[in-house]
Amino acid sequence: MQVTTVDCRADDAAQQFTASLRGTGFAILKNHPIDSSLVEQVYADWARFFANPNKRDFLFDPDDQDGFFPYLSENAKDHAQKDLKEFFHYYPWGKCPDYLRADTDRLYGQLRALASILLNWVEDNSPEQVRNAYSMNLSDMINESPGTLMRILNYPALQGSEQPNAIRAAAHEDINLLTCLVASTEPGLQVQDVKGNWHDVDCDPGNIAVNVGDMLEMCSGNYFPSTTHRVVNPVGADSKKARMSIPLFLHPRADVVLSEKHTAGSYLTERLQELGLK
Ligand SMILES: O=C(O)CCC(=O)C(=O)O
Ligand SMILES: [Fe+2]
Numbered sequence: 001m002q003v004t005t006v007d008c009r010a011d012d013a014a015q016q017f018t019a020s021l022r023g024t025g026f027a028i029l030k031n032h033p034i035d036s037s038l039v040e041q042v043y044a045d046w047a048r049f050f051a052n053p054n055k056r057d058f059l060f061d062p063d064d065q066d067g068f069f070p071y072l073s074e075n076a077k078d079h080a081q082k083d084l085k086e087f088f089h090y091y092p093w094g095k096c097p098d099y100l101r102a103d104t105d106r107l108y109g110q111l112r113a114l115a116s117i118l119l120n121w122v123e124d125n126s127p128e129q130v131r132n133a134y135s136m137n138l139s140d141m142i143n144e145s146p147g148t149l150m151r152i153l154n155y156p157a158l159q160g161s162e163q164p165n166a167i168r169a170a171a172h173e174d175i176n177l178l179t180c181l182v183a184s185t186e187p188g189l190q191v192q193d194v195k196g197n198w199h200d201v202d203c204d205p206g207n208i209a210v211n212v213g214d215m216l217e218m219c220s221g222n223y224f225p226s227t228t229h230r231v232v233n234p235v236g237a238d239s240k241k242a243r244m245s246i247p248l249f250l251h252p253r254a255d256v257v258l259s260e261k262h263t264a265g266s267y268l269t270e271r272l273q274e275l276g277l278k
Contacts, residue, residue, distance in 0.1 A: 025191065025212045025224070025227030027207070029208040033061070034111065047154070053087075061095075065149075068092075085231075090108060093146060107150070115148075158240075167232060169244075176213040181245060191228070204238040219258045
């Protein structure tokens with residue numbers, strides 16, 4: 001299973017990108033417009049946040065879902081063990097420590113702008129029948145959507161006392177339309193193929209991994225697969241290293257129709273209940 005690395009400056013970047021999503025649910029972007037020094041700054045800023053016990057002052061709001069989710073608070077659907085991670089959900093309208101807001105918001109803005117371009121690429125390269133079934137332009141689905149969130153993830157160094165079978169992020173699919181994931185500081189991300197085999201997603205520092213979520217799978221009538229992925233635990237000397245990553249989850253407005261059965265709002269509520277987050 002080959003996830004394509006797409007050069008955003010290539011003439012056929014949109015076609016290559018969409019073909020990789022269709023084939024694997026993933027694509028990697030290089031030469032993208034996200035400012036790499038800003039990414040480094042945001043990682044450094046948030047490493048300070050996670051190292052500070054005051055992080056608990058920003059505990060997440062169960063209704064609005066903004067804020068800090070402590071270590072061992074989320075389990076993947078049908079997985080008993082909690083993931084070995086802590087994270088912060090940043091929404092422009094939500095809570096955020098003052099000293100982090102400016103840089104975090106800039107990165108959110110850059111990823112959000114890239115996301116619109118990518119959704120247009122997907123739209124333009126969807127077969128006519130698939131495109132006609134979208135209830136509106138894909139990039140319009142997320143316009144002024146309060147639900148699009150940036151998750152700053154920290155997977156602490158392993159202590160050796162973790163529960164057996166507990167992993168950094170158990171196998172799951174993303175709920176949203178598309179995810180733009182700023183390359184992690186460490187390896188570990190894997191994607192599953194249709195035969196059940198796992199493959200490393202090689203995303204060099206500085207690149208952006210993009211993956212299809214369940215909402216795009218649903219509104220494309222399964223044309224784009226929302227592939228199962230996970231983050232495995234490091235071994236040997238690497239187990240002493242923490243790992244950070246920053247996905248932007250693109251969520252349509254709640255009233256956007258995804259299928260005959262679901263709007264984005266009704267689907268999200270169902271999924272958050274399964275995750276134990278609501
Ligand atoms: O940390 C990563 O590389 C992936 C995280 C992820 O899949 C998620 O938070 O949904
Ligand atoms: Fe994910």
